Amino acid sequence: AEGTAPICRAYLEHGLFNLPQPVKLYYIIPAFRYERPQAGRYRQHHQLGCEAIGDADPVLDAEVIELMYRFLSSLGLSELLIEINSIGCRQCQPGYVEALKKYYSTYRDRLCPDCKVRLARNPLRLLDCKEVSCQEIITGAPKITDYLCSECQTHFQSVQKYLTELGISYQLNHKLVRGLDYYTRTVFEVKPEGKGVQIALGGGGRYDNLIEELGGKPTPAVGFAAGIERIIIALKNQNVIVPTLPKPVAYVACLGTQAKLEATKLVSRLRHQGIAAIQATGDKSLKSQLRQANSLDVKYTVIIGEKEVANETAVLRDMSSGEQKTVPFNEIASLLEKR
Incomplete structure (x- = not known):
């Protein structure tokens, strides 16, 4: 379970498209996933998120990324790494997917069982595999930024320019695709820097087609979500002292x-x-x-x-x-x- 699709349904059901756009919303929810529990990944967890719906301006992408970064920093977290990428749109993404399938088909026998399924069903998720056996293959995969159409290139360049002007440091990660299929163009994650595998504290991106897929008019949107339990783990790992509650006067x-x-x-x-x-x-x-x-x-x-x-x-x-x-x-x- 996650919060973006329900927010989009609420946007449609309650006529929020009649308000001045973009509409900016937030949520805090319990979420559930049926998978093997791991460090920072639980069957039930809690999630907070923010969404800006109704405008394709890349300045909103930068605003959402800055909001997530400033929020995490305000909690006392430091050494945060922002990774960004663009996964294109309906026009340019299919060409990249074909190039990715062609590349991976030569390594089919070396793929983990999950990636063999991804190759047939959702090739973009191949870049999200965490198995050691697939990491070397991912390193040599074609970069999606080399396949972006001119509009997506301009959009992504603008996002980077805004982030730079805001003083927000970031790294380009051509392997970043996020775990949900509705994303378009900008995707991003924030994680603590350090040695070893670092789980993302939060992430998000654009989902310009999702509201249309839910029955609405074409409506661009961007947002992020963050895992509350993961944030608590990071606070403990960095020995951040949680402020005491103010005492009654x-x-x-x-x-x-x-x-x-x-x-x-x-x-x-x-x-x-x-x-x-x-x-x-x-x-x-x-x-x-x-x-x-x-x-x-x-x-x-x-x-x-x-x-x-x-x-x-x-x-x-x-x-x-x-x-x-x-x-x-x-x-x-x-x-x-x-x-």
């Missing part, structure tokens, strides 16, 4: 039924203003509530009792110094924001 303690009602309203107002707050629950004593506030490591505790309800005030306690003062209800949020 305030704990609101209360004594009495009416005080709990006021505490509930105060916590709601604080959260609405973007201040993380925790409300005391149950019928714990003030001492127990302060102990809980201390264990939550909050900066401040707001204490509301019967006297405070009557005066429309609360006691604001600094948990580090122990200092406290009485403040009006309507000033608590602004005081916490300043601190």
Whole structure:
């Protein structure tokens, strides 16, 4: 399972083609594959992706590649390698496929069992084989970039120019074809650099024919997907420290039924203003509530009792110094924001 085809169906079913184009969408989904589990490849995994549908401009290819690269970099990952290629279009790809079949036919006896099937059914996937026995054959295979039509050449050159201007380093990889059959023109992957086999953290490309194949009008599109579990593996391999979640700012303690009602309203107002707050629950004593506030490591505790309800005030306690003062209800949020 993967997310691009469902996104394209949603684009058609919900009339997104009536919106200003391109339409830019994202998704986060569980995905499933029926194959032998391996390192970084699971029967069930989770995937995030972004799609730009409705425009063939190569600047979108560069934008999507940059988005994926910046996202992975923002997580703290370094030494990322971007590989790109163009696999042509309906006009030029058939000529390359014939050249590839002709080349591989001379090595038929040396191919792995899967590649013998690929040679007959999907020759482009021959370049994606990971078997050691096929690697030498792949090295000598014709390059698809030598067979691109003038439009695909211009498109691919433009993508490279935009990436260069954006300061995005990349490598050309004529063996890169991706694992799905709907791709056209630009394809790309991002993987961590290093010795040994490196699994791709994410990848994507253009799929200018997919929406038409699903029953829509010819609609160009480009996007990427990334595996969340693979990203987590890379973060661990690079010893990236995951930031801790921000701690709540305030704990609101209360004594009495009416005080709990006021505490509930105060916590709601604080959260609405973007201040993380925790409300005391149950019928714990003030001492127990302060102990809980201390264990939550909050900066401040707001204490509301019967006297405070009557005066429309609360006691604001600094948990580090122990200092406290009485403040009006309507000033608590602004005081916490300043601190």
